[in-house]
Amino acid sequence: MKLKDEEIVNLFSKPQTVEKGLRAMMDAYQSRLYWHIRRLIVDHDGAQDVLQDAFIKAYQNIHQFKSDSKLYTWLYRIATNEALQALNKMNRMKKTDEDAEYHMQNLVADNAGQDAEEIQVFLQKAIQTLPEKQKLVFNMRYYDDLPYEEISKILDMSVGTLKTNYHYAKDKVEQYIKDNYSQEF
């Protein structure tokens, strides 16, 4: 039985039900958060580490969660921060002078499944060319289908700015696919 956000948060208030609450929270949002992180980090192992860290952070700071916002919005915010931190760390630790964008595109190609559609791979490569904010907005809007109001709460950006960012991101992605996909085929 799937618990509501309020019920999950209430489970954290009693020591006896803390573990139950944590498990319920993970059951409810682990898949959505995993794919959100995976699209940013690309690498599966990296995504796993970030997801774990995100849930641990959520558990440690559950007392700071305000009931006026949705739990998944709060969790998305934590997961996004963790993912961005991990990406920055990866870029700092990268020994070669290889361009970060080029590196991420190669990572997409390496991690793509054998049965993946080429256009999907190109779409992911195109997303890796976007600036950080546009990448986040595009992923949340395009893949997670989050409303602008929720994305606004997660990223602390106005709805207007988000719409503009999404518009620019979509144009860039389409242009990238148009330029590169046509060269391949």
Place this chain on the structure above:
Amino acid sequence: MQIDIEKLNRKTPYPEPSEDFFKQMQANVISQTVGQNPMAAKEETKVFSLDFKWMGAAAVILIGGITAFLGFDNTSETQNFASQKPIVDSVYNINEPALPSSSEQLTNNEVTEEHHTDVVIKRNIKNHHIASSKANVSDVKSFNNTDRQVYAVETKRKPEAEVEKVLVAFTPDQLKDLDRNSEQDVYLDLYN
């Protein structure tokens, strides 16, 4: 070629994680949170933050104490140095040959003279008895050079009359005893 991404299937090209993946992930999270009793850890953290306050206060007091102590130490050091100075001076006085005052010198000379007198008297007595026992040759041999010199000097200083006075002071029994002792010395010398 026209591309409209809105019409594409919104799938990611990455393969789905295995079935065990989320189970494993949950187990990891539980072991790092509830498994370690983080509620207690949180309380410890609070206590730790309080400790930092106390540690800060203690550090300030410690620094003040050390500063005060060092200040005291400097003063005491100066005092010690000041109090040591006369001691050092006296040491120098000890090392340096002290020039005795005239009265001290006189007293010392008198004492030395008295001492010499005693020695001379005793040796004269001894010498006298040695001579009287006709064993003076072996006794003279036993004198070393220093004794001879002292003896020569002392004999010059002391007149023979004083020796006679001392000899008069002895009773006949005492003289016999001295004589006996001198003979014993001779006897012992024979076996040397």
